[in-house]
Amino acid sequence: MLHLEPTPHGGDAAPGCVDFSTGVSPLPPPEAVLESFRAADVRRYPHPTGLPLRERVAELHGLPPDGVVVGNGSVELIWALARAFAGPGRSAVVLTPAFAEYAQAVRASGATVESLAAEGPPFEWNLEALLAMLRRHTPSLLFVCRPSNPCLAVFPMEAVRAAAEASPGTLVVVDEAYQPLFEGVPPMSPGGNVVVLRSLTKVFALPGLRLGYLLGEPRLLRAVQASLPPWNVSAPALAAGRVALDCLGQVDAVRAEVARLRGAQQALLAEAGARVDASGGTFLLCRVPEARAFASAAVQAGVRVRDCTSLGLPHHIRLGVRLEADHPLLRAAWRRVRELLE
Ligand SMILES: Cc1ncc(COP(=O)(O)O)c(C=O)c1O
Incomplete structure (x- = not known):
């Protein structure tokens, strides 16, 4: 490490x-989000797991509150996923080129990283090659950046599902940090061994706020929540996040x-x-x-x-x-x- x-x-x-x-x-970020941030009461601790925001996100996605974990930016949740599911003796597969923190977090956990690089341009991953990798390595995690930063390719939803079904022991992390900003890329739904990461910092131009969330089966997300410290999301970020969700219509x-x-x-x-x-x-x-x-x-x-x-x-x-x-x-x-x- x-x-x-x-x-x-x-x-x-x-x-x-x-x-x-x-x-x-x-x-510019929505003014109402900035106002709620400024008005937050920082004299008290926020909820240790950000429950008021988790409840609001859960309602929006038709999930129970335990099907949501909130993070100090979605990057914190990438690291928590690695702490919860990787570790020494395990491996993770990453579709590359992609955000570097997947590999970094996995390596920091003591696990190894296998990459499947897209061929291109236009960049595209070979599903058969991915399925072969999953058979060979039986990784604990597969990271799919969708759309991928920086190559901007979109791994098709059916391909994500095929990979998840072929490797039921692998947790498939679909990072949709930029999805709301792309035309024609419908969001993926979490379920089974697929979890979905969302960021509120990109689309609303709030990178300094640090706020993201993870959606998935409560039995899996329990381990992620347990890998995070209490109060990981500040009171201003929780307040701003609730208002940001009200702005999704924009x-x-x-x-x-x-x-x-x-x-x-x-x-x-x-x-x-x-x-x-x-x-x-x-x-x-x-x-x-x-x-x-x-x-x-x-x-x-x-x-x-x-x-x-x-x-x-x-x-x-x-x-x-x-x-x-x-x-x-x-x-x-x-x-x-x-x-x-x-
Ligand atoms: C693909 C991707 N996912 C996640 C993140 C982390 O974003 P944040 O922690 O601000 O939500 C980034 C940041 O650049 C990114 O490029």
């Missing part, structure tokens, strides 16, 4: 640099506006000579000669992009979608980077 290097992430642009490195919605409008901005950003990149290999939700995945060099040159040109080398894509950078006011800067930066690298 001590030898684990921290995983790189976006979202840490230096002052003066415009941050295109995350997939958080570029639209998600269609957010998704449509993000799609419009993404289209505009993609057109501008094409004009600047960029090759966009995949796009969806709040992301554009661009092919570049060498991602590491490109990302450093981009900082010099005033923008922070996500170098995907650590995610297994050394020739790709990932861009978040931003408001139109930032688009001219991106076009200028793209041209500047090409000059710097020539």
